[in-house]
Amino acid sequence: MYKKVETDIGGRTMAFETGKMAKQTSGSVVVTSGDTMVLVTAVAEKKSKNMGFLPLTIEYQERMYAAGRIPGSYFRREIGRPSEKEVLTCRLIDRPLRPLFPKGYMSETQVIITVFSADQEIDPDILAMNGASTALAISDIPWQGPIAAARVGYVDGEYVLNPTKSQLEKSAMNLVVAGTEKAVVMVEGRTGELAEDVILEAIFFAHKGIQPLITLQNELRAEIGKTKRTVTPPEINEELQAKVEEAAASGMEEVVTTADKMERGDRYDLLKEEVLARIDEEHYESESEVFDLLSAY
Structure with a gap:
């Protein structure tokens, strides 16, 4: 139609x-x-x-x-x-x-x-x-x-929504x-x-x-609009999820509040090792299962 x-x-x-x-x-x-x-x-x-x-x-x-x-x-x-x-x-x-x-x-x-x-x-x-x-x-x-989405310019102290290219040349800002x-x-x-x-x-x-x-x-x-297809959400090991969240609770805040990107990545890698060390292998089938839950935390 x-x-x-x-x-x-x-x-x-x-x-x-x-x-x-x-x-x-x-x-x-x-x-x-x-x-x-x-x-x-x-x-x-x-x-x-x-x-x-x-x-x-x-x-x-x-x-x-x-x-x-x-x-x-x-x-x-x-x-x-x-x-x-x-x-x-x-x-x-x-x-x-x-x-x-x-x-x-x-x-x-x-x-x-x-x-x-x-x-x-x-x-x-x-x-x-x-x-x-x-x-x-x-x-x-x-x-x-x-x-x-919209672009914002800042021309002569005024915000401009979706500025033209001519306006952007005079703008102190170009944000999308x-x-x-x-x-x-x-x-x-x-x-x-x-x-x-x-x-x-x-x-x-x-x-x-x-x-x-x-x-x-x-x-x-x-x-x-068409009717949306149904999606079956993946099954989550709730016991493992609780253990991952408990093991990561103290270190995750430090990771997400680190401003430097490289340092944040290094701390996240250390956190993954710490979480694996705190969880017995009998509780998970693969390390990726733990890391997926950690990234969703």
Whole structure:
């Protein structure tokens, strides 16, 4: 069923269309803002494989035709490794999506984003992030979203939601914030020498600004969304879980409060050894079983 909805974000319209393109996917949506347009598709295998992890692939593709250009070489096809911008955008999309898949879901899943046209002022990455969430939300793929994303600039002492590229050149901040209705799940970007409270306020500003996008996705899902597949959560050895939590209680707080990344990793490795030493081997089948419970603690 064809459906088009739109909302105003940062003084510009962001429109979502579904039901015309990529109908054989689990979920698809075309997102438009200004002259920037992206197609987002989400597909997943019906059967889940016990792989021990979620095989999620995010692929973001920019092609020269999106800017009205054609490669000048004899070979017109654009092949080869993705650009740095494409790789970074894939990561930007992956980070807020991945934690919201339910435990036990291990079907191979692909989210493919193709930029159809690129406005000189509107970066496609924010459209891609919101489109990925929408495609998953209306699909039958088990996922506990939606999320929404926005970019925040800081120009002449004022916050700007989804600034244009021209505004970003004058901005002391370039933050990308993604969140659910109630929480922020990812912050990425750079700032100049700004006070901490200015940056914190920018995050709150972005979270408030993305609420219309979350409302729009919830309404779209309620109207045309497919029934989600059921996922059987993995069985947990509750006795072992209690022993792991007891053994890790004293050291985990020290790990998570360590600011330096390398030092935090070293302390976590030591904690794993300490937890294994405190638990008799008769209580677990493999070390990975203990480590999985520890990482979920």
